[in-house]
Amino acid sequence: MTENGDAIDGGPGGSPDDSEPDESALDEDLRVPSCERCPALVESRSRIVNGVGPADADLLFVGEGPGAKEDERGEPFVGRSGDVLDDALRDAGLARADVRITNCVRCRPPENRDPTAEELANCRGHLDAEIDRLDPELIVTLGKVPSEHLLDRSVAITAESGEIVDARIAGASRRVLLSVHPAATLYDRSQRDGFFETIARAGELSGTGGGESGGQSRLGEF
């Protein structure tokens, strides 16, 4: 742990005897219990919103940062965007409990503004440590901010959504599937089918899900 109290920033952590990995300890390791690096976010947040989901998930979703509901409840994607994501996961035969969901920054920016470059950089160690520990089969970037942050280039997200790229992230080459943010489907309903298809693709590519909830068959209902 650093003097800022940052638990997962770069350090290996883990139990002294890691021959038998303990999942709950691993999950606990992925939490950032305290951090004071971004003055504006420390001011605007109620709490740090850590990633949720299994510490060995094959599929990792990365959003931008917590909104009001997430800040209130301490969990990523539990507001209206989260409802859309949950619907798409269910439609793809994926359970929210089987995937990991996190954000580029863990504290709510004031007035839901985008995180600044400095805030993204300040939080990057936490995200990289989570990715390194998880080592997922596939990372899905939800929106322009996480796509640009992880690929380190500008991204035309509407045009590039659904594309799969390899990128060097947290010390290794990782498979990344770009997606529009679920909120985009609320502003522009024509993006909904594409978003649902991208999430279904994520399930197929990562080997996660394929459960009984009906896959593409419900797309026509929306």
Ligand code: URA
């Ligand atoms: N939008 C995000 O990018 N992340 C959340 O956790 C919620 C909404």
